[in-house]
Amino acid sequence: MESKRNQEQWNPDKRGPKGFAAQMGDEASSEPQSPPRPQPAGGEHGMDEAVVREMGYQFVDMIVEYWKGLEGRRVYGPLSPVGLDEMFKESLPEQGAPLAEVLQEVRTRVFPNTMAIGSRRYFGMMNPAPMPVAVFAEALASAMNQNVASWRHAPSGTAIEKRVIRWLCDLFGLPETSFGTFVSGGSLANITALKLAINRALGRHLSQMDRGGPGQDIAKLVFYVSSQGHYSFDKAVDMLGIGRNQLRKIPQDDIFRIDLRFLEESIQADMAAGRKPACIIGIGGSTNTGSIDKLDKLAELARRYDCWFHVDAAYGGAVILSEMYGPMLRGIDQADSITVDPHKWFYMPFSAGGILVRDGDFLRQSFLVHPEYYMEKTSDGAEEPPEDRRGFHLGDKVNFFQYGVQGSRRLNALKLWMAFKMVGRRQYAAWVEKDIELARILAARIRRQDDFQILGPNTLGICNFRWQPQRPGGGSFTPEETDQLNRELQETVENDGDAWFSYTMLNGRVALRVNVENRCMGQSDIERLMTVIRRTADRILTTK
The missing domain is CATH 3.90.1150.170 (Aspartate Aminotransferase, domain 1)
Structure with missing residues (x-):
């Protein structure tokens, strides 16, 4: 008896309740059959040069079409969550559609229902009109698909991120001992900074965790920020196991900067009550008003009371580029850590956040891990995690997963590197x-x-x-x-x-x-x- 496989052309996309057997016929369960030969992706899903090039042209046309239409459309709405959910309510496709058809859906369903962030009539949050070179750099980063967690998986990408971090550290006047890492945004940077402040206050880092947990000591730590501080600090104290009552919201002065007198009085009151001031947070451009705290004065208080000094300059940090307005950030060079978001005033597309740390080695020690598949070798070739004394300076091999929370990491530094190269500081x-x-x-x-x-x-x-x-x-x-x-x-x-x-x-x-x-x-x-x-x-x- 001839099986259905010999009667019909094999269709790898055909689906049925019995899967493979549904196409093989009843005899599939009784007669051994060779499985279908796996076929590589082709057409629009493969790497055919002509097809990929044509696909790229179509995407570029769509991008230009979107940008060109920004000034002739509504900036926003009116939109309804219910209406949009209904518009995109559909089952997972069983069969694919041609690219032209999918792009047309983007044109008719996605584009009209976006916030026109790149428009010159948009005056909203810290969402910039992205630079074209950065947009296309994103495509390059995706094409290379480097994992900048590990040096082996992103050799040039790691070198680029190291260089961009060095540029940023130099802009803010941090010493040669400083380093940092790209993160998803200001929230993760601020959470990282508070984790470093805890480690410093408790006198330990990740590699010392087996010596015992923080116990009651962490309950005594106190953190200070202006009432204009970003909401991420509320999230940070919760995620780091600190009670929200350990985050002091200090009143503001008449131009929405932290009130220095109230701050010092609060620190002294906490010390008198047996608590330990751990971190003073300065705001380098608040989300509400753009107010900049007196960072130099906060640095003095941090030294006086032995506190970690963090500056959240996610928004206002870009003024350091300007010789005219850079002095508004006077004192930021004394920070122990700085949050900076290139996807704000550096005109980068999302996401591109960063944290800079005065003591780069301390940053690394605070996140240092050696997974089994790390593949670090000692001089005699034995595969075991040696004592790791590497740093982050010229010639040092950096694995960025050892400098922060994130494991797998996109090459987000590429777009800023290309923008700096193409545009220049001036x-x-x-x-x-x-x-x-x-x-x-x-x-x-x-x-x-x-x-x-x-x-x-x-x-x-x-x-x-x-x-x-x-x-x-x-x-x-x-x-x-x-x-x-x-x-x-x-x-x-x-x-x-x-x-x-x-x-x-x-x-x-x-x-x-x-x-x-x-x-x-x-x-x-x-x-x-x-x-x-x-x-x-x-x-x-x-x-x-």
Whole structure:
């Protein structure tokens, strides 16, 4: 009896409840058969040069199409989570579709339902318009698919990350003993910094963990940050096994910097109660207002009370590129660790965060592990983990999984390396300076409006203000009514799609927040935003 396999052409994509036997017929279970010969990927899934090249052209066309359309579309919404979930509700495809068909779905379903972050009408969070060279560097990184956890699996990638880290350390004035690592973003960098602060306060690191845990000592550690500090510090103390009551939120001064007098009083009170001050956190550009703490004064306090000094410069760190505005970060060179996010004001696409540490060896000792498959050899060739004295300087072989939480790591340094090479520090500085100047122009326009008030320090690219109109018939709105009017102003602009900015809370009241972080913006974009704000505010007031 001839089997069905000899009657029908073998179809490796055919699926059925019986799997292999469904195609082989009933005899498949009784007569031994040779399994189908595995076939390598081909066509759009293989490595055919002509096919891959054509695929690349299609992707480039799509990218340019998306960028070109940013200024002619709504910046955002209105969108519905329910509607989008329904749009993408589908079963896992059993059969593949041609690339052109999938790209068309991206064009019609994905592109229209994005936030237009690269638009010159977007003034939202620290999400930049990414540099084209960095976008295409991402494709190169994906094509090489290097794992920058291990030197063996990313030799040139490791050298590039080492070099970019050295550039950043030098920019911030850290010594030759400093080093660091790329991470996913500022949150992981801040968590890493607090872990280092704990290790220093307890006088131990990872390789010493077998000598006993921290016990009650960790419960005595206290950390200090401004009330304007990033939410990642709340996450950090929880993830690191520290109670949230061990994170002191110190009040701010009149321009939203940490109040130094309250800080020192809090430190002294904790010491008198038998607790151990472990870390002082300075903010190098807060998310809310762009405020920069007096970092030099915080460094003095950290030395006086033997605390780790960490600076969260995820946002504002880029001003170090500018000779004009870099001095606003005075004292950052005295930090024990610094968070910096190139995917903010360095105009990198996500993700590209980093942490820099004054004592690079301490960073390594705090994360040093030797897995069985590490393959380190002693001089006589025996495969065993030797005493590891390697460092991170010129000629040293670095395995980045020993410098942080992450194991498998993308070559995120490539895009920043290529951008620095192509752009140079001076052009970067000019872009940052221009963004700061545009934010100040907006503040000047706001001050000309009788019914608006500037609230924040307006030191970096963030401008905070509040709409405080009078009732059309006379009299004032209550503070609560004014809060709602400001929310309505933001929401109306968002729904109209003409621009996008956010609102926040400052001193318990709603404040509008505009962030300028786009190297392609000009003064005309600020004037247009002011026109949108003024027109929308007037329209709302006519309904009250």
